[in-house]
Amino acid sequence: MEKSAGSLQEQAVKRKERLKALRDRRLQGQGPLDGEPDRKRVLEESETEDRHRELKLRNYTPEDQDLKDRQLPKAKPSSVEDKVKDQLEAANPEPVIEEVDLVNLAPRKPDWDLKRDVAKKLEKLERRTQKAIAELIRERLKGSEAELAGAVGAAGVEEGDSE
Incomplete structure (x- = not known):
């Protein structure tokens, strides 16, 4: 083929x-x-735009009078000292004096993140512990009331026997 x-x-x-x-x-x-x-x-639209761009001559000095009108004036280099001065001024902002918080300045303890992560679990356990302590106290009070009632009943029986 x-x-x-x-x-x-x-x-x-x-x-x-x-x-x-x-x-x-x-x-x-x-x-x-x-x-x-x-x-x-x-692609074709961009080609037509390229054709219609105005010609600007920066480094070329034309001999034709029509082209001399399109020549750009020589650019003057800007002062490096001014640029450096501006950059140094921008890099050194004026110090802002505020009230100093000593808590933020003090270094944290090495285990602060562990305590932070465990805090929620500890709160839950603390509540359970308080409930358990309250339950134990109630049981003891009930037990002591029964003993008291038994002691009072026994004392009443003894007093009734002696009369």
């Missing part, structure tokens, strides 16, 4: 003609064609 050099040249000529016809249609104002991809549209 080898193509001859003549057929390749013919294809190239046809491709050039199609591209020229597309370009002519676009320049006549027909706008983008329906079958044309967006990528090609963007």
